[in-house]
Amino acid sequence: MTLSQPATGPASAEAEFGTWHRVDPRTLLLNLGPVVVAAGFYLVISASAVDTERIGLVAQALLPFLGVAAVVVRYFTGRYAIVDNALQWRVGLLARSTTQIGLDRIQDVEVTRPLLARVLGLAAVNVSSAGGSGEIKLAYLDHALAQRLGDHLQHPFGVTPPAVAAVVVDPGTAPPWQGPAPAPVVTELHRVGTGELSAWVAYRLWPAVPIGVAVVVLPLVTGAWEAWLAVLPTLPFTVIGFAKPIADRVGLTVSIDPTSLLTAEGLTTVRRTRTQRDRVQLVFARSLWLQRRRGAETVRFASADVTADSKEGSVREELALNVPAGTWQGLAAAIARRPVMSPASLRPKPQVAATATALRWAIGGSAVGMAVAAVGASVSSTATDLGGGSIAITSVITLVVVALLGVGLGVFRGRRRLVAEGWAVDPLDLLVRSGVLRRTTILLWSEKTQAIDVFSGPIQRRLGLVTVVVDIAPPGRRSRVVIRDVTVGDGDELMAALTRAGSIALPNGV
Amino acid sequence: MVNEFHHLPPKAQTMIRLRRSPALGIAVLLAAVAVTAFVTDAAILGVAALVVAAIVIVAWWIWSGLVYRAYGWKLTDGTVELQLGVIVRRHLVLPRARVQNVTKSAGPVERMLGLATITVHSAGANTPNIAVPDLDEETGDWLRNSLLPTVLPSAPA
Numbered sequence: 001m002t003l004s005q006p007a008t009g010p011a012s013a014e015a016e017f018g019t020w021h022r023v024d025p026r027t028l029l030l031n032l033g034p035v036v037v038a039a040g041f042y043l044v045i046s047a048s049a050v051d052t053e054r055i056g057l058v059a060q061a062l063l064p065f066l067g068v069a070a071v072v073v074r075y076f077t078g079r080y081a082i083v084d085n086a087l088q089w090r091v092g093l094l095a096r097s098t099t100q101i102g103l104d105r106i107q108d109v110e111v112t113r114p115l116l117a118r119v120l121g122l123a124a125v126n127v128s129s130a131g132g133s134g135e136i137k138l139a140y141l142d143h144a145l146a147q148r149l150g151d152h153l154q155h156p157f158g159v160t161p162p163a164v165a166a167v168v169v170d171p172g173t174a175p176p177w178q179g180p181a182p183a184p185v186v187t188e189l190h191r192v193g194t195g196e197l198s199a200w201v202a203y204r205l206w207p208a209v210p211i212g213v214a215v216v217v218l219p220l221v222t223g224a225w226e227a228w229l230a231v232l233p234t235l236p237f238t239v240i241g242f243a244k245p246i247a248d249r250v251g252l253t254v255s256i257d258p259t260s261l262l263t264a265e266g267l268t269t270v271r272r273t274r275t276q277r278d279r280v281q282l283v284f285a286r287s288l289w290l291q292r293r294r295g296a297e298t299v300r301f302a303s304a305d306v307t308a309d310s311k312e313g314s315v316r317e318e319l320a321l322n323v324p325a326g327t328w329q330g331l332a333a334a335i336a337r338r339p340v341m342s343p344a345s346l347r348p349k350p351q352v353a354a355t356a357t358a359l360r361w362a363i364g365g366s367a368v369g370m371a372v373a374a375v376g377a378s379v380s381s382t383a384t385d386l387g388g389g390s391i392a393i394t395s396v397i398t399l400v401v402v403a404l405l406g407v408g409l410g411v412f413r414g415r416r417r418l419v420a421e422g423w424a425v426d427p428l429d430l431l432v433r434s435g436v437l438r439r440t441t442i443l444l445w446s447e448k449t450q451a452i453d454v455f456s457g458p459i460q461r462r463l464g465l466v467t468v469v470v471d472i473a474p475p476g477r478r479s480r481v482v483i484r485d486v487t488v489g490d491g492d493e494l495m496a497a498l499t500r501a502g503s504i505a506l507p508n509g510v
Numbered sequence: 511m512v513n514e515f516h517h518l519p520p521k522a523q524t525m526i527r528l529r530r531s532p533a534l535g536i537a538v539l540l541a542a543v544a545v546t547a548f549v550t551d552a553a554i555l556g557v558a559a560l561v562v563a564a565i566v567i568v569a570w571w572i573w574s575g576l577v578y579r580a581y582g583w584k585l586t587d588g589t590v591e592l593q594l595g596v597i598v599r600r601h602l603v604l605p606r607a608r609v610q611n612v613t614k615s616a617g618p619v620e621r622m623l624g625l626a627t628i629t630v631h632s633a634g635a636n637t638p639n640i641a642v643p644d645l646d647e648e649t650g651d652w653l654r655n656s657l658l659p660t661v662l663p664s665a666p667a
Binding site for chain 1: 606
C-alpha cells in the first residue's frame with residue numbers, strides 16, 4: 001500500500017499506538033478466574049475421591065491447567081500496533097499469526113464492555129474490515145485506552161485513502177494531511193427511553209405470558225405441583241434468556257458524525273459501535289401486528305460487513321425500538337445525507353398477484369388435505385371396523401374441507417397482500433413494503449445492489465408474474481431484498497434500474 | 511459485443527447427463543428386480559419393473575436435455591448474465607462493477623471433455639451469484655479474463 005505520508009499529525013496517537021503493546025494485564029485475571037475456579041473444583045473432588053478414581057480425576061484436573069497455559073501464552077505473545085497504516089495483531093508461540101486491517105479498510109469499530117470487564121475497568125475493541133479479510137478483537141484494554149483507540153481508528157493519522165477521501169463529502173472533516181482534524185460534530189439521532197423499551201418488550205413478549213401462566217397454574221389445578229420442581233432449575237436460565245436481550249438494549253443511543261453512524265447501548269454489557277455511513281446499505285422498519293395497530297415501528301439498519309463470521313448474521317443493528325410509524329424516513333435521510341424516497345411513491349402489486357397467492361394456498365391446502373385424508377383412512381381401516389365405503393366418503397370430505405380452507409385463507413391473504421405490499425425504484429433508492437401480519441418496509445440505497453435474480457415458477461408464468469431478488473452485501477438474513485409477484489414488465493424495469501445503479505463504482509464494490 | 515444469450519457447448523450436454531446419472535441407479539435397481547421376478551416366475555412384476563425402468567431412462571434423457579437447453583449466458587458492457595431452470599426459470603444479472611472475484615474450475619471428467627465452470631462472486635452472503643457450468647476451456651478463459659475489469663464503467667448520467 002503506497003499512501004502519502006503526513007506532514008503533520010497528532011503525535012500523541014502515533015506515540016500511543018505506533019509501537020507494539022500487549023493487551024491489559026488485568027485480562028489475565030479476567031480470563032483465568034473461571035479456569036482457576038474449575039481447576040480448584042476438580043482438585044477438591046479428586047482429593048476426596050478414593051484411590052482408584054483419583055488418577056482419572058487428577059488427569060481431568062490437568063485440562064483446566066492447559067486452559068491456563070493457553071490464556072497465559074495468548075497474553076504474553078499477543079501484541080497490537082498501528083504500523084504501516086494498518087492495525088496489526090500478532091499472536092502465538094509455536095504457530096504464529098499476524099492479522100492486519102488497513103486503516104482505510106476498517107468497516108466497523110465496536111467497543112464492548114461485559115459486566116466483569118466493567119468491574120475491572122476494561123473494554124474489548126472489535127475491528128472488522130470490508131472484503132472478508134477478517135476481524136481483530138483486542139480483549140481487553142483499559143477502558144479509556146479502548147475509547148481512544150476506537151476514536152483514533154475512525155480518524156487515523158497519516159492516511160489519505162483515495163477511496164474513502166473520495167466519498168467524504170462533508171466539509172466537517174479536514175483531510176488528515178492538513179494536520180489534526182477538528183473534533184467531529186456528533187448529532188444525536190435517537191435515544192431510547194424507558195417507555196420505548198418497555199413497549200418494545202411488551203410487543204414481543206405478550207405471547208409468552210399465557211404460556212408462563214399455564215406453566216404456573218396448570219400444576220396447581222391438576223394437583224400435580226411436583227411438576228414445579230422439574231421446572232424450577234430452568235427458571236434462572238429462562239429469566240436470563242428473557243432479561244439479557246432487554247438489558248443489552250437499555251439506553252440505546254444513535255448518533256451520527258460526518259463519517260460514522262454511532263450506537264451505544266447496554267446495562268450489564270455496554271456496547272458502542274461505529275459504522276461508516278457510506279457503507280450503510282439499507283434501513284428498514286418492521287412492525288408486528290399489535291405494534292402497527294398502535295401506529296408504531298422498529299427501525300434497523302444493515303451495513304456491508306463482509307467478515308466471514310457466522311455470528312455476524314445475528315448482529316444487533318437497531319436504530320429505534322418503538323417509534324411512530326414513518327420515523328424510518330427521517331433516520332434514513334439523516335444517514336444518507338439526502339431526502340429518501342417516500343412511501344407515497346409505492347406502486348401496488350398487480351391484481352393477479354392475489355390470484356397467485358390464492359392458487360399457491362389452494363395447492364398447498366389440497367396437498368395437506370390429501371395427506372390428512374390418507375393418514376385418516378389408514379388409521380380408521382386398521383383401528384376401527386368401518387366399512388370401505390364410509391372410509392372413502394370421510395376421506396373425500398376431509399380432503400375437500402382442508403382444500404377449501406386453503407383456498408379461503410389464500411384468497412384472504414392475497415387480498416391483504418394487495419393492500420399491504422408495494423415497491424418503488426429510482427436511481428437512488430429501492431423501496432419495498434411486504435408482509436401481511438408482520439409488515440416490513442425496506443429502503444435500499446439502489447447503488448448497493450450486488451446482483452439481481454429474476455425468477456418465475458409455473459404458476460407465475462401463467463399469470464405473467466416474476467419475483468425479483470436483489471442480492472446485497474450484508475450477511476445473514478439481510479443479504480437479500482425480495483419483491484414477490486410483480487408483472488414481467490415491472491420486473492424488467494426493476495432489473496434495468498438496479499443494473500444501472502449497480503454499475504456505479506463504489507469503494508471495494510460495497 | 512453480441513447481446514444475445516450464448517448456449518453451452520454441445521459437449522456440456524454430455525456433462526449434464528453424467529451429473530444426473532445417479533438417476534440411472536434406480537433404473538439398474540429396477541432391472542435387477544425384473545430379473546429376479548422373471549427367475550421366480552412373477553412375470554407381471556418383472557414386466558412392470560422393466561416398464562418403469564424404461565420410463566426412468568427416458569425421463570433422465572429428456573430432462574437432462576431440457577436442463578441443457580435452458581442454460582444461456584451473456585456478457586454485456588455492463589453486466590454478466592445467466593439464464594437457467596426448466597420449471598422455475600431464473601435470470602441472474604450481476605453488474606460488472608460489483609464483480610469481486612472470478613473462479614475457473616474443472617473436475618477430471620470436465621477436463622477430459624475440455625470443459626470448465628466459471629463462477630462469478632460479488633460481495634455478500636449469497637455468493638457465488640453466478641456459476642456458468644461447462645464452458646469450452648477457451649471460452650471460459652476468455653470470460654474470466656474479460657470479467658476482470660481494467661477500468662470500471664463510469665456512473666450513468
